[in-house]
Amino acid sequence: MTTPILEIKDLHVKVEEEDKEILKGVNLTLPAGEVHAIMGRNGSGKSTLSYVLAGKDGYEVTQGEILFNGKDLLEMEADERAAAGLFLAFQYPIEIPGVATMTFLKAALNAQRKSRGEEELKIPEFMKMVKEASAKLEIKQDMLKRPLNVGFSGGEKKRAEILQMALMQPSLCVLDETDSGLDIDALKIVSEGVNHLRAANRSMLVITHYQRLLNYIVPDRVHVFSDGRIVESGDRELALELESKGYSSFDGHAA
Amino acid sequence: MNQQIIKLSGAEEQLKALLLAQGKDEAATQFAANGLPTRRIEAYHYTDLKTLLRDVPSALAQANDGNKAARSEFAGTARVEIVNGELAGDFDLEGVSVATSANAASGDDSVVLISEALVGDTVEIKVSGELDQVLHIDRIIDGDAAINADKVTVEVADGCKVTLLETFNGSDAAHLGLATTEISLGEGAQVVHLQLDGNSNETRHFANNRYSLAADSLLRTFVQHTETPLSRTVVTADFNGGGAHADFAGLNLLAGKQHADITLNVNHLVPNTTSTEMFKNVVHDGAKAVFQGKIVVAKDAQKTDAQMMSQGLILSERGEVLVKPELEIFADDVICAHGATCGELDENSLFYLMSRGIPRKEAKAMLIRAFLAEMFEPIEVEAVVKQLEARVDSWLDDREEA
Numbered sequence: 001m002t003t004p005i006l007e008i009k010d011l012h013v014k015v016e017e018e019d020k021e022i023l024k025g026v027n028l029t030l031p032a033g034e035v036h037a038i039m040g041r042n043g044s045g046k047s048t049l050s051y052v053l054a055g056k057d058g059y060e061v062t063q064g065e066i067l068f069n070g071k072d073l074l075e076m077e078a079d080e081r082a083a084a085g086l087f088l089a090f091q092y093p094i095e096i097p098g099v100a101t102m103t104f105l106k107a108a109l110n111a112q113r114k115s116r117g118e119e120e121l122k123i124p125e126f127m128k129m130v131k132e133a134s135a136k137l138e139i140k141q142d143m144l145k146r147p148l149n150v151g152f153s154g155g156e157k158k159r160a161e162i163l164q165m166a167l168m169q170p171s172l173c174v175l176d177e178t179d180s181g182l183d184i185d186a187l188k189i190v191s192e193g194v195n196h197l198r199a200a201n202r203s204m205l206v207i208t209h210y211q212r213l214l215n216y217i218v219p220d221r222v223h224v225f226s227d228g229r230i231v232e233s234g235d236r237e238l239a240l241e242l243e244s245k246g247y248s249s250f251d252g253h254a255a
Numbered sequence: 256m257n258q259q260i261i262k263l264s265g266a267e268e269q270l271k272a273l274l275l276a277q278g279k280d281e282a283a284t285q286f287a288a289n290g291l292p293t294r295r296i297e298a299y300h301y302t303d304l305k306t307l308l309r310d311v312p313s314a315l316a317q318a319n320d321g322n323k324a325a326r327s328e329f330a331g332t333a334r335v336e337i338v339n340g341e342l343a344g345d346f347d348l349e350g351v352s353v354a355t356s357a358n359a360a361s362g363d364d365s366v367v368l369i370s371e372a373l374v375g376d377t378v379e380i381k382v383s384g385e386l387d388q389v390l391h392i393d394r395i396i397d398g399d400a401a402i403n404a405d406k407v408t409v410e411v412a413d414g415c416k417v418t419l420l421e422t423f424n425g426s427d428a429a430h431l432g433l434a435t436t437e438i439s440l441g442e443g444a445q446v447v448h449l450q451l452d453g454n455s456n457e458t459r460h461f462a463n464n465r466y467s468l469a470a471d472s473l474l475r476t477f478v479q480h481t482e483t484p485l486s487r488t489v490v491t492a493d494f495n496g497g498g499a500h501a502d503f504a505g506l507n508l509l510a511g512k513q514h515a516d517i518t519l520n521v522n523h524l525v526p527n528t529t530s531t532e533m534f535k536n537v538v539h540d541g542a543k544a545v546f547q548g549k550i551v552v553a554k555d556a557q558k559t560d561a562q563m564m565s566q567g568l569i570l571s572e573r574g575e576v577l578v579k580p581e582l583e584i585f586a587d588d589v590i591c592a593h594g595a596t597c598g599e600l601d602e603n604s605l606f607y608l609m610s611r612g613i614p615r616k617e618a619k620a621m622l623i624r625a626f627l628a629e630m631f632e633p634i635e636v637e638a639v640v641k642q643l644e645a646r647v648d649s650w651l652d653d654r655e656e657a
Contacts (some may be wrong), residue, residue, distance in 0.1 A: 054610045057602065078496040082612035098625025104608070107621065112612035164611065207363075 005172050005203040006053075012063035013052050014187030018227050021045040024062070024228035030100070030172070033200040035080045037214055038207045039239060040225030045205045047091060048180045049225075051178040053205075054088035068172065072192035073172045082108075089161040089169035091177040104148045105130060109194040110166060133166045137193050154181030155190075162193040173197065173204040179213040211243040226251035260480075261290050266311045273315065274372055282361065289365050301545040301577045302516040304366070304649075307485055308459060311431050313607030314372065316340065316401035324397040327422040327453055329638045340375050340405040348417075358406055363595065366461050366487070368528035371434035374485035375405035380409045382395040384415040391635055396425035396432055396458065397554025404433040413441035413469070420639060421450045429457035435504075437465045440472035442496065448476045449639055460486040466601055468528070470496025477573060477634060479506040480515035481646055487516040503532045504630055508650055509542035509574075516545035523552045523559040523589075532563035535630055539654055547579045548593070554585040561590075567597035568626055569617075570654075587657065620651045 006028070013023035022045045030036050037061050052059050053066065055078035066073040068086060076084065096104070110120045121129075137159045149157050158178055165173055175194065179187055194204070194217050206217055214236065216240065222239045224232040224247070228238070232238065232250050242250065263271065267290045274283035279366040291308055292299035333400060335353060346353045356378040362368050396403040403425075411417055423432060440446050454460050460483045468474055478609075480486040492501055507515040521530055536544035542568065552559045567576035580593040600622050602616035608618035627647060631640050 037332070038500065054606075056606050056610075077615065078606060078609035079612050079614045079618070082610055088610055089609065090610075094601075094603050096604050096607070096625060098628040099621055104611075107617070108611035109607075111614060115612065115614075168612070206468055224478075 002032060004029050004031045005069060006205070008064070009066075010064035011052070011061065011066060013048060013059050013061050016058050016060050021062070022228055027228055028223065028230060030203045030205060032203055034136075034220040035198065035204040035206060035217065036221045036223060037219040037224050037239060038205060038209070038225050038230075039242055040248075041209070044225045045223050045228040047176055050088055050207055052175050053174055054078060054086065054105070062122070079111065080115065082168070082170075083112045085171035087165050087168055087173050089158075089165060089175045089178050090175065091180060093149050093152075093157040093161055095150045095152075097150050099148045101144045101146060101148050102130070105164065105167060112168065118142070129167060130163075133163055136166070136196065137163050138189055145193070155183065155186035158186065158190050162190055164250055166193065166197060171202050173202065175204065175206045177208060178206070179210065181210055187213070187216060188209040196233055210238040214239050224250045226253070258541055261288075263287060263290055264305060264309065265432055267291055267305075267310055267467040269311050269313055270369055273313070274369065277283050282368055286368055286637070288364060292365050297362070298518060298547070299624060301515065301543075301579070302487055302548070305512060308431075309598060310651050312402050313327070314401055314428065314525070316396055316403035316430070321395050321397040323426040324395045325424050325426075325453070326395070327391075327393055327424055327451070327642075329389065329391055329420065329642075331412070331638075332420060335378070335380070335390065335392045335533055336395065337378055337392065337405055337407070338395045339401075339403055342376075342378050348386075348390075350382060350386055350390070351390065352381045352383075353381045355410075362380055364399065366433070369461055370435050370460065370461065370463060371406070373433060374406040374435065377406045377408055380407065381568040382409065382411045382415050382417045385438050386418070389418045389420050391420045391422070393422050394428045394434060395456070398426060398428070400428040400457075400461060402431045402433070404435075406435040406437075408437045408439075410439050411441055411444040411446055414443045415441065415446040415494040417597070418447040418636060419449070420636065421448070423460060423462075426452045427455045427457070430454070430459070432458055432460045434460070434462040436462065436467075439467045439580050440469055440474060440499075442469045443471045444469070445473045446475070447635070448474070449634065450476075450478045451486070451639070451642065452486060454483050454490075456482055458483045462486075462488040464488065464490045466490075466492040466501070468492065468494050468496065468499040468501060470633060471498040472496065473499070474501035475633065476501070478517060479508070479643070480506070480517070481650060482510040482656065483515075484512065485514050487518065490520045491520040492522065492530075494523050494525060496528075497525055497527040500529045503530065503534075504633075505534045505546075506627070507538075507544035507546070508647065509534045509537065509544055510539040510650070511542060512540070512627070512652065513542045515543075516547070518545075519548040521548075521550045521561065523550070523556040523561060525553075526555060526557045526559070528556065529560040530562075532561070533630060534565045535627065536565070536567040536576045536578070537570065537626070538568070538576055539570045541573040543577065545573045545577045547581075549581040549583065550591060550593070550612070552582075552584040552586050552589050552591060557586050557588045557589065559586060559589040561592075563593040565593075565595045567595075568623065569597065569599055623651065
């Protein structure tokens with residue numbers, strides 16, 4: 001059996017300088033080429049899981065481990081994780097005035113290449129890559145001329161995230177509520193962008209409230225997340241069952 | 256009048272002796288009565304010179320060939336060089352005249368008082384045309400550690416236009432620089448005045464920039480402190496004619512134990528004048544940045560519009576940014592606003608950049624450059640923007656701890 005892309009073992013996490021535990025023993029194995037969905041209500045710890053995977057400061061892992069392609073993920077800084085092939089599509093992409101989108105894309109791609117010992121991209125090569133990838137996501141060129149995410153609509157921000165994902169070619173994509181704030185048309189474009197990236201050597205973790213997104217990005221496995229852990233796992237049918245019965249039938253809490 | 260005899264510090268005694276040696280008895284008496292400004296004087300509350308200026312060089316900078324000093328070179332500019340207060344070399348440019356005359360000005364503020372008293376000749380520049388070429392005035396302190404007082408006046412005639420780039424440079428010694436610049440804008444004149452400090456990292460630098468604006472004139476200014484351990488630039492502008500507009504900007508980019516102070520006094524004295532003020536402070540280590548911005552709107556100055564903003568970025572636990580915005584409004588039909596922000600680099604922005612593979616140090620540098628970008632953007636002289644960006648880059652490179 002080949003090494004899974006991601007293995008989370010008994011992961012316990014609390015917010016630094018607070019006593020409250022948010023993740024209470026998460027176990028998850030994500031084999032190469034598979035798409036897994038994590039569904040759960042607000043405050044169940046889904047976003048915390050995505051931040052801990054990506055390496056955000058402010059969380060303390062008190063127990064357990066995360067292996068990314070067999071390596072200890074928690075030992076790496078956020079930028080090292082990205083260079084190693086992990087990509088988090090943010091629920092709320094950050095606006096950064098004063099940093100041009102193209103400058104940022106080039107800096108990010110080259111930083112990743114540098115850390116992998118690869119040569120920097122030549123400018124024409126970079127421009128061609130961005131142009132092709134943005135055309136697929138129906139991203140207009142003038143959007144790329146603006147400062148990073150500044151003045152982008154909700155849909156534009158999400159498309160820009162998927163553009164970054166397409167350019168960076170990660171082996172693990174974590175999509176945190178990528179469907180939030182999207183209308184149906186934008187949802188289709190974004191989902192197509194994501195589906196286009198499905199590959200045998202790439203896995204995805206799709207975090208969402210609603211089963212709606214899973215009509216477009218069809219998962220191999222669905223995990224129900226509640227109170228800091230996975231309480232139920234199943235195939236795609238589980239998402240439909242969850243949609244009809246609600247979360248309370250899985251976690252026993254009132255809706 | 257305070258008749259109390261104060262005890263002078265060693266530095267103050269030395270300054271007094273120097274004034275006497277120059278035959279400036281009256282100034283020496285006036286200086287001895289007050290000494291260097293302390294925190295008890297409001298304008299110096301955050302920059303107590305009695306404490307900060309404990310030793311001063313004993314002699315005035317003497318005329319020399321200026322060979323030891325570094326220069327700032329900007330391709331394509333017309334260059335006026337002032338070495339140790341004296342005009343060096345010939346200057347020939349259509350629409351510009353350069354002359355010198357004895358200085359007789361004085362002042363109440365102790366720094367202004369000694370600055371004016373120790374100036375030998377004033378360099379007088381008159382602009383009577385529309386200059387395409389940037390006029391670069393390089394003010395240099397050369398030789399061993401010395402006190403240097405120099406003064407430049409620029410008179411821009413009605414309807415004339417000039418971009419003045421002033422640089423401060425010097426030999427590698429603990430100088431005390433006292434620079435005075437007075438710029439008067441005639442009716443409809445357009446002036447850009449950029450002042451870059453490139454002095455040695457031992458020089459203490461004091462600048463007084465004064466502007467007077469006639470009707471319909473247009474002024475854009477920028478001052479910057481990055482190099483010297485102690486610096487203070489006082490920018491004073493008087494709006495004397497309606498329809499005039501000015502944009503004032505400035506930057507303190509500090510680390511180590513540096514202390515830099517930009518103090519701004521904008522006086523809207525007549526109706527229908529407008530101004531914007533944008534000042535940024537970035538501090539690392541135990542550095543201290545001060546910005547005091549005062550906008551006065553006189554009783555008659557109706558329809559004044561003044562918008563002041565100051566933003567601080569504190570990159571270390573011990574760094575300090577001290578900001579004092581003030582509005583004094585005596586007219587009733589005006590739009591005036593001031594805002595001040597101060598904080599650390601945004602954690603979420605930093606995480607976002609790092610999550611895309613950009614290492615922490617580089618991500619921080621990107622955010623610091625982004626913070627400064629809006630301030631450099633209006634500076635139309637590309638060579639100046641390049642130099643400022645290079646200075647920011649080398650400043651970032653020098654920060655060991657990312």
